[in-house]
Amino acid sequence: MNRSSSWAVAILLLAGLPALAEPPAVKAVLLDDLSILEGTVQEFDGGFVRVTPATGAAKVLSGKSITYVGDSRDKVYDFVASKANIGTADGSLKLAGWCEKVGMTDRALSHARAAAALAPTDSIVREAVVKLEKAVAAKPRTDPAVKPAAATAPTTEKGPPQVAELPADAGIVFASKVQPVLLNQCANCHAQKGHTGAFKLTRIAEGYTNPEATAANLKATAGQLNRDNPTTSPLLTYSLTTHGGQKLAAFGDRQRPAFQHLETWVLAVLPKATGKGFAGNWAPKAAAVPEAEPVSLPGAIVGTSAQPVVAKPFAPPAPVAVPPAAVPPKSNSRDPFDPGRFNSLPKKAEK
Template identity: 30%
Template sequence: MNTLFLLSFSLVALLGAEEPAPASVPVKPAIKGKVLLLENDRVLEGDIELVGDRYKIKRTIGETWLPTNNVVKLCPSMDDAYMFLRSRTNLDDADERLKLVSWCVRYGLKERALEEATAAVQLRPEHSPSVRLLTHLKASIEQDQFRKEINTVVQAEEVPTVLPIEVANDSLSMFATRIQPILMNTCATCHSTGKGGNFKLQRVYGLSKPNQKNLQQNLAAVLSQVNLQQPDNSPFLGKALTLHGGANKAPIKGRESETYKLLEDWVRMTTVRHAIAQVDNSPSAFAEDKGGVKPMKPTAGPKEKEGEKEANPFDPEVFNKLFNPAK
């Protein structure tokens, strides 16, 4: 009897036992991505690849290698990094939500920051700092949207840049490589931010193709301040040596400075070249057409006719007419 009972009990136990849970398959870490989330919650961005026990991060400034033990996760985007951090956050804790807000603001995820700030205020409606933060985020996002709308209108109404005079290739080259960097260092702080009156510059970083449009706009702005009849009396040169716009010092120290001499040489060369081009009808680096301004193309100098000398860019007669008009 006891034997039969034990067999029955064992059978019931076997039938009622749950099947063993399948072993969890470990998730392999991503091999490639764009955002590397570190242990301190900071991130590195670039073209990132896992190579052995290190991550290779390619950026415009070069390559960086980082051991895997300093990394929490490799993510395809900044938003994915946010979602990972959020998955590890106690969403019922307002302070934890505010930490997410701070992280999102730091890495440009304002919309996500607004979501977390809204949740933090809902958890703690009477917490004044959270309410102020939420108000600030809403205003910041509205301003960003307004700027986008303004930029869209400006781009739609934008017209091609037309140079007031023809510019020779050597003058254009000197402007791009020598004069414009001076403008960026001494003038752009005010004149590229709407604080410089009618003389408006565009910020330029290097000589890459996307900056060619800004270069043309800057060249047109400077040429509008050049006196073609009396180059040495050009407002462009005068303003460089005088206090203006509420500044506490002139952009350039004096006429003997190398910086001023460069500006002066460029103005003289540009006006002389223009005067010669007017006489010889020489081609210019930029020629206006229906589409606006054509890109720079190399131009051949005037061909020497039989019995004539090649045109001298520093012809004394032309030079004296420009810089000594009374003579």
């Protein structure tokens, strides 16, 4: 056998050998209690799954107890966020509660602020924002990729973002009321690196302000306005229609508080066409609906109410009227064993 024939035989023999198995990749597993377990995942007959974390003992789980398996915690977050009703303060607050539960404090604060933009007078939402702001401020920042913009360039020195053809107040209201809603509703698609559409948003690291990114988002949003007929602005029409492969419109319908915030801002920034503006209370009028029950953190992820969370005012309990003790009617007949008769008798003097 010559040398070329020997190589051919060797190649055929190697081709018949099984390929070396690559080590299983680390996955993020969302359990049915909405907690996250990270580790390598192996499936077994009978519907069982073994998750082996980097440290600690492996866990064998029933496949029914697993809700979702993603390549990373970010993928699990994307899955949960896609199921949440973030068009309402209720849904945003519940998503914030889940993020806090699994250690995503920055994202929790972002969603809590979005809930505050939808329900600015709700005390429970305000308390959640304050609580999460303290948690984010206390968290050490060891990731060099995350740099707080406010540490070197405070936003107060640069002032609010502005677009030349819009009123000065447009940037202030946009940063506090509109941008949080847009980033929650639209950033999953419009902030992607590969997005080539005209409306492109810039993400802002949770827990920080970024004047440059806010100015870019304001400019991109202003490009979606129809100066002559604001109600037909692409910003409003696309928010109520499915596009880009969506199954549901991002903002639902016109009754959603998120859309009402967006529409009110659009009408206010184009006063020449609408005769409105930012004078007075800019916030949209709330629909006449029964008061919603307060939300407790953490809670279920999927919100069901389309109305903002409304905290019931505290009212002290009304005093309970205690009826007077019943007095038995007097009887004309004397009780021969009445102790009162005995006690009223004169006592004999002691000798």
